[in-house]
Amino acid sequence: MNHTFTFTIDGVEVRGRPGQTIMQAADEAGIYIPRLCAHKELVPHGSCRVCTVFVNGRPQSACTQPAAPGIIVENETEALLAIRRSLIDMLFVEGNHFCPFCEKSGNCELQALAYRFGITAPQHPYLFPKRDLDASHPDIFIDRNRCILCGRCVRASRDLDGKNVFQFVGRGPGKRIAVNAKAALADTDAARTDRAVSACPVGAILRKRVGYAIPIGQRMYDAAPIGSDIEAVRADPHQ
Amino acid sequence: MAKPKVATTSLAGCFGCHMSFLDIDDRILKLIELVDFDKSPVDDIKKFTGRCLVGLIEGGCCNEENVRVLQDFRAHCDILISVGECAIAGGIPAMRNAIPLEECLRESYLKGPTIYNPTKTIPNDEEIPLLLDRVYPAHEVVKIDYFLPGCPPSADTIWEALTALLNGKPLDLPYPLIKYD
CATH class of the missing domain: 3.10.20.740 (Ubiquitin-like (UB roll))
Incomplete structure (x- = not known):
């Protein structure tokens, strides 16, 4: 075969x-x-x-x-x-995607798709949802404002890291990414080098103390x- | 024939987009040959003197005065352009959108760690424009014709857009000029 x-x-x-x-x-x-x-x-x-x-x-x-x-x-x-434009549009208005100060900007796949499709502004009204941030871990953080529920961290943690740190909870508009611990990300065995961190296409899971390391013009989707x-x-x- | 007129304003913005506009450098001399400026911080004209071809809007609407100015721009301009992240998406000011207005005011005037406010009053003078419940992107208040994303949009983006519109050409930004940061 x-x-x-x-x-x-x-x-x-x-x-x-x-x-x-x-x-x-x-x-x-x-x-x-x-x-x-x-x-x-x-x-x-x-x-x-x-x-x-x-x-x-x-x-x-x-x-x-x-x-x-x-x-x-x-x-x-x-x-x-x-x-596809409509899907990207909806992902933008459903979250709080403040590109100007996001460390992922320029290397973000959601933003890059919007660029590729020539989107200058979304056609749907912004929802400005209230989402939370988990910065309890010493080396990484989750900013759920930017999460698009792609589940890449769930799969990467389970299949590549062998850890099962992340999982979805809730349904519909209440669906969000949760961590496999009593309280917070700090209570899991997630590590700075986890593939689950690098697999995030947006700025929802980021390493701390990296900041805006790559100058504008040299980032992945600048040119x-x-x-x-x-x-x-x-x-x-x-x- | 009279030159077409351009008006600009900064609503809930930081004037960064206007700075970027001035960043067109000596091309501003060419622009002055092509257009006259009407209401704008560039020439400090406070009130519209007539019909304008293009209006550039920086910033979204965070208070009732922003809304009035924006509606005034819509009434006087043939083509209205949202310039920059704040006009298009609310930007930094819109970070308050997930927080109730009352809580924002309490933090700013009563509870904040560096507040000195012995009378414990929150400013409420009728001279001060009333804050809106949240910050609104310009296109959620009036019809906007074009969007120039960026924080700020580069001088090249603004130049490209203005020259295209003044020459009656469609506004089609090339890939490197569409940036959200």
């Missing part, structure tokens, strides 16, 4: 292998499908829906949907851009849009 098959993304023929998701096959082919909760080293979660593509005309999340022979995938269409690294694979004729 090791033979490859082909399918198309926006009319371009792409090779896939059994067991691959649409996103994995697209990455190998140098086609970027925007994503937030997906992470190369983590099991897919399929919750943010930013990677939604149309598969044979039906919306599916590319991070969970298996690639299959002959499927017709739509990725960069006006309709999907509108859906080139998010996804450029994947698209570079396609641009390279030797691949």
